[in-house]
Amino acid sequence: MKVNDIYEKKQGEKLFLLGNEAAVRGALEAGISFASTYPGTPSSEIGNVLARIAKDAGLYFEFSVNEMVALEVSAAAAASGLRSFVFMKHVGLNVAADAFMSTAYTGVRGGMIILSADDPSLHSSQNEQDNRIMAQLAGVPVLEPSNPQEVKDFMVYGISLSEQFEIPVMIRTTTRVSHMRGVVELGEIKPGKKEGFFKKEGIGFTIVPAVARKLRQNLVEKLQKIAILGNSSPVNRVIAGNSQNKVGIITSGASYNYVQDLVNEYSLPVNILKLGLCYPFSEELLKKFISNLEHIIVVEEVEPFLEREVLSLIGQEGWQKKVHGKLDKTFPAIFEYHPDIIRKGLAKVLQIEIPEAEGLAAELDDLKPPARPPVLCPGCPHRSTAYALKKAIQSLKIKKENIVFSNDIGCYSLVLQPPYQMADYCICMGSSIGIASGLSKATKQKIVAMIGDSTFFHAGIPPLINAIYQKTNMMVIVMDNRVTAMTGGQPNPGITTTVSGEEGPTISIEELAKAAGAGLVRVINPDNLNDSQEVFKEALQYEGVSVIISRSPCVMFVPRKAERVTYQVNQEKCTQCLICLKQFNCPALYREADGSVHINYLLCTECGYCVQVCPQNAIEVKK
Amino acid sequence: MSIKKSYQIYIIGVGGQGTIKTATIIGEAAMAQGLNAVMSEVHGMAQRGGTVVTELKIGDVQAPLVDKHSADLLLVFEPSELLRAQDLIGKNTHIITSCSSIIPFTVSLGISEYPDLDKMFERLRTKTSHLFSIDAERIANEIGNIIVANIVILGMAAATPRFPVKKEAILASMKQNLPARSLDMNMKAFETGYQEFFTITR
Secondary structure, three states, X not given: OOOOHHHHOOOOOEEEEEHHHHHHHHHHHOOOOEEEEOXXXXXXXXXXXXXXXXXXXXXXXXXXXXXXXXXXXXXXXHHOOOOEEEEEEOOHHHHXXXXXXXXXXXXXXXXXXXXXXXXXXXXXXXOOOOHHHHHHHHOOOEEOOOOHHHHHHHHHHHHHHHHHHOOOEEEEEEHHHHOEEEEEEOOOOOOOOOOOOOOOOOOOOOOOHHHHHHHHHHHHHHXXXXXXXXXXXXXXXXXXXXOOOOEEEEEOHHHHHHHHHHHHHHXXXXXXXXXXXXXXXXXXXXXXXXXXXOEEEEEOOOOOHHHHHHHHHXXXXXXXXXXXXXXXXXXXXXXXOOHHHHHHHHHHHHOOOOOOOOOOOOOOOOOOOOOOOOOOOOOOHHHHHHHHHHHHHHHXXXXXXXXXXXXXXXXXXXXXXXXXXXXXXXXXXXXXXXXXXXXXXXXXXXXXXXXXXXXXXHHHHHHHHHHHXXXXXXXXXXXXXXXXXXXXXXXXXXXXXXXXXXXXXXXXXXXXXXXXXXXXXXXXXXXXXXXXXXXXXXXXXXXXXXXXXXXXXXXXXXXXXXXXXXXXXXXXXXXXXXXXXXXXXXXXXXXXXXXXXXXXXXXXXXXXXXXXXXXXXXXXXXX | OOOOOEEEEEEEEEOOOOHHHHHHHHHHHHXXXXXXXXXXXXXXXXXXXXXXXXXXXXXXXXXXXXXXXXXXXXXXXXXXXXXXXXXXXXXXXXXXXXXXXXXXXXXXXXXXXXXXXXXXXXXXXXXXXXXXXXXXXXXXHHHOOHHHHHHXXXXXXXXXXXXXXXXXXXXXXXXXXXXXXXXXXXXXXXXXXXXXXXXXXX
16 A cells, blocks of 8 residues: 555545554545644554645644644634644643643534544553543543544544534544554545634633633533433444343443454354443443343453443442443453453353463473563664763763663663663653752752653753753753654654655754753764763763753664765774673674674664774774 | 454564564455455554564454464564464464574673574474474575565465465555565565475475
């Protein structure tokens, strides 16, 4: 498949789409003309695809500076009558929470979808929060698709629901849906409105208390109506087994897939209610489904969200029915599900045996695969920055326990591992500087904050202003690799290229730092290890807030130099001191069985850092 | 009694070896042949040199995750990674593995050991006759570029009995999913892997 197929293919054709790609097609079929995001796994591919096709497909798209701004711009577009789409990873919604809660109150005019990509089992995240609870807290309806086809279809359904009730609608995916690929039958693309108009009528969008009280009432009424609509909504499906069955399963999202496959494969005697609209809760539908059942199994990820609703409904009705799920430990309380987990849970409740397939019993227990933690790429400028910093710390004889590294969210978090171990504290986007401020005030230790360029723009500026204003002592290193790398190479305000590929204004990190009043501001090029080390030495001894911008482009997203060089290890000069391997730690270097050091040319990026690192000058240009 | 509804493929390797591309080629080919296909991918932080898994089921199913001991086909792009996929292997699993190691930095630093692959293969061979190792990197290098190693393995996989997608459909899907400039090389890689299966099973 080619990316352009996502908007060029016609109604009725089929594509093998990733959940995230299906969201883009769904946006086009829903007549959405405005989209925004801040990238984050597992939602990132939505933005990557939109960035490539938005112009040709005729919609406005931006990588906003952070999730709150992304939500605000899309909310404003919807208030102006356009259909809009904002998407982010689950923890992104925490950043956007203030705007999210209030947008539930103000409501929208054009339809608005807020897609939250949750990450059960924390494949690429710092927590596994269930954002259905965030939606309930805000009073925003939640749709939960199970596969790419539903992701696309729910985009279209969500927009109509949003417009009918003038309320933003959340689509909650999980990693296993966002990153699931499946056959998707396409619908018709509807061109969206090109231009909005903000009408100054009605109760308005300024939520001073008197207005907000009224909006609060409106919101509750909207949710009651949506709950009633849910009783007959096509996204809530009873998959009838048999009226004689005494066991029923209520499920949503990826969990439904596991349930349906097991029920089919083993012809299990159960009825299934698959909920697409998970909030607000459609009580009449539920009552009808469970009234003749004795056992209800609730299969959902991550929190017992539907399970508690089922229990409260049963309590309200005064019924005697057993509910099985997370709360009675039929299923684990945390982490994502797997078919094997569901198989065991269903077998237990149904009191039947569902045997697992037989293994090979090959007795391999004493053989272990090597640990393969994610690692900075060969040629990564972050490694070189960390190495120069390490050398500066060593030359100033600062003891390990006397220097604390406050890290942030990005590739550079990988300096957590040996041999660098430069991440003592890292909790969320932009936290490096705020945490560093607290450490600086609470302790007498040396404090270093490391933050990426994109993360600095996202949430690093207010804490930097605070750090300076509160007169803290710290060194802030902006790891400026000219791109948002971890999520796949998106632009940010520090670089000139915009989504459409046009030149944009560049926001200067050093000018921002100077304007905020940082006493020592330096830009270094980590490609030069010695010079970088000298600047770090100066900054480590500086009293006050220093900001060092270490600027060199990411090796993944910047084309290789036109002039190629090949390096080699001169085995006569090499003393096998292993500084290149054990202290610098480039993954393109390796040892043969005889102990000699070599370069793996599949991985080498010809950065030349190792040449500077080698004390014997044993790494040379191959002629 | 259970009736098997799908053909289950599990692909394991290291970030950058092309597990997703390989599975996408198979999945799109299956779709073109009128079969249902579902697939699960790994993106994000794990890609930076870590273990990467892609799962694919072909048939009348909803979930892409391979069931315990139920893989029909296990493709191993880095041989030691086979050990991480043991739970997927069953009596009827066809295993195709590359024999070129990628040594992680944890081994160079001495905080992790690389396993004895001869022992691993030897013990597996006492339990299954469906294990096939192939020097995909060497073959790929001979063809012209190490990056087509995954397609060599794909070629071999397509030759295994019970593989549900026709060779022609795979070739057509490769045309859709690979850059035009490297297509000839990839076609050659596929054909070499395909023929290799018959050479070693003759």
